[in-house]
């Protein structure tokens with residue numbers, strides 16, 4: 008059977024052997040396009056979760072006790088013989104879960120108004136569920152507060168690209184990398200986060216492409232790079248602006264392209280050249296190697312270049328501005344077309360699709376502006392604490408692990424009057440839910456997923472399940488609350504709902520996506536798709552590209568070296584900076600990957616990478632402390648691949664409490680958390696080895 012991997016935004020097509028309603032083996036589908044001829048360990052082994060999945064719908068005992076006296080009599084009667092699921096929950100029939108939820112949501116809407124309800128989710132389920140979900144929150148509940156986990160990842164890519172080239176998505180398919188002469192990767196640990204894209208990058212270098220890799224630490228992809236750049240923390244924007252400046256100062260810009268395809272070059276040039284900062288700022292701070300690299304990279308960008316980035320760019324205070332700075336480089340060098348363009352490496356398997364169909368507080372489906380902008384997820388937490396939100400409907404997002412400022416999130420969830428969760432696996436947020444709908448996973452249902460190259464794939468049920476899909480749950484609740492939509496199948500949601508309302512999906516049909524076939528949006532009604540965007544014009548109102556300049560604000564590691572680091576005695580230790588990321592063997596909160604023994608063995612706990620010079624002070628296990636919170640003790644792995652005073656860890660295991668270290672600091676445009684840089688103290692928790 009052919010389907011699609013349920014994990015990352017690469018969206019690899021898989022071939023699956025099933026026996027007795029159990030998956031036996033997953034391998035790559037040879038006819039696939041996105042898989043690039045293989046799959047990674049998660050795709051291969053990450054299916055054991057199906058044996059540990061939530062089997063039934065649940066209602067919290069405490070909640071039932073609390074609301075029972077208020078319920079209408081017929082509902083009260085149905086609570087009489089509930090069976091305990093465990094010490095926390097009753098198992099409840101689907102219809103009862105629907106009736107309780109619609110009654111409770113209706114009551115909250117009546118008492119507090121529709122805006123007292125928020126909906127969060129959509130990136131881990133199919134496109135159909137995302138579209139129905141936002142429709143329910145907006146049209147039935149009457150709330151603008153709908154968001155998805157792009158909030159903690161690529162919302163800045165959408166913002167940074169939309170204002171420059173009009174479309175916040177990759178302009179290229181992954182395979183276009185084979186036509187690129189230069190591949191520029193910044194802030195992406197691609198071999199771990201998007202393994203089958205990394206495979207293509209490495210293959211492209213073997214075929215002659217030049218590779219430039221930029222990060223705050225040495226990553227595996229650098230082994231294949233022609234130029235590797237280790238940046239001081241918090242300097243992406245300075246680095247990207249300095250590259251643009253170098254291009255202009257050396258007269259390397261593509262004047263013909265700029266004149267024909269862009270709208271505000273002179274203004275941008277003046278702003279950039281009058282900035283006080285450039286490559287010399289790095290040199291002054293003692294990072295001369297970065298300045299030298301800028302001189303070498305600028306001329307390379309005049310060749311056919313693909314620009315790739317990940318959360319190492321977006322999860323910063325200036326994430327959106329840094330993304331626009333990448334777009335500036337592509338515009339300056341005229342790099343749009345075959346083998347050239349911009350490729351944000353989206354994380355979740357349907358985060359692109361969730362944004363496309365309007366699971367965002369500031370966009371309706373197809374990126375149309377709403378009448379009223381809703382709250383972003385961090386604002387929803389604040390509003391809960393202020394008593395303004397009475398209910399959250401959470402579709403597949405572990406709010407109690409993946410968001411920053413977990414101390415605050417936990418308080419908000421404790422205070423929230425009513426929490427409904429639609430989930431596949433047990434998780435921290437499931438524990439806190441009043442009603443839990445157990446829903447089908449990606450391997451148990453059909454539906455469309457949109458990957459990081461705008462490609463629509465259709466999944467098919469690999470194993471049968473009696474549970475509903477997310478959209479079926481939402482539709483049932485909506486119907487009870489007066490909603491008028493009534494789709495009979497997932498196919499009908501796509502073809503009768505989404506394709507009619509969302510222009511970019513106009514020609515999306517199941518028949519065109521069956522048997523591992525795929526299409527990249529925009530898809531014309533005829534079924535013709537669009538592998539490359541922006542060939543002749545950009546998606547802005549007048550078709551022109553617009554440069555966007557933002558000044559780098561001095562801060563972080565470089566600023567420390569420019570100021571405090573220059574003491575006459577030089578006896579102050581630099582601060583420790585922590586950055587976070589993913590390991591190839593685990594996925595986000597690990598709930599779906601960790602049950603696979605092969606994946607658990609490869610990466611059983613979060614590990615902190617530290618330079619060996621610190622071993623004598625730190626020992627084998629440490630706690631991290633920031634101004635916002637404290638982690639649990641984490642195992643240390645010493646490696647010279649990380650610089651002194653730089654730290655890296657993953658956040659797959661809730662017990663590590665890594666996300667307690669991050670506060671509300673975020674990209675100012677999108678509130679995407681600053682996960683890639685936090686100053687910490689390092690506290691040894693075991694006796695360090697004695698020196699010598």
Ligand code: SF4
Pocket residue numbers: 012013014015016017018019042046047048049050051201202203204
């Ligand atoms: S690269 Fe991503 S989509 Fe492909 S197999 Fe691995 S996790 Fe799945």
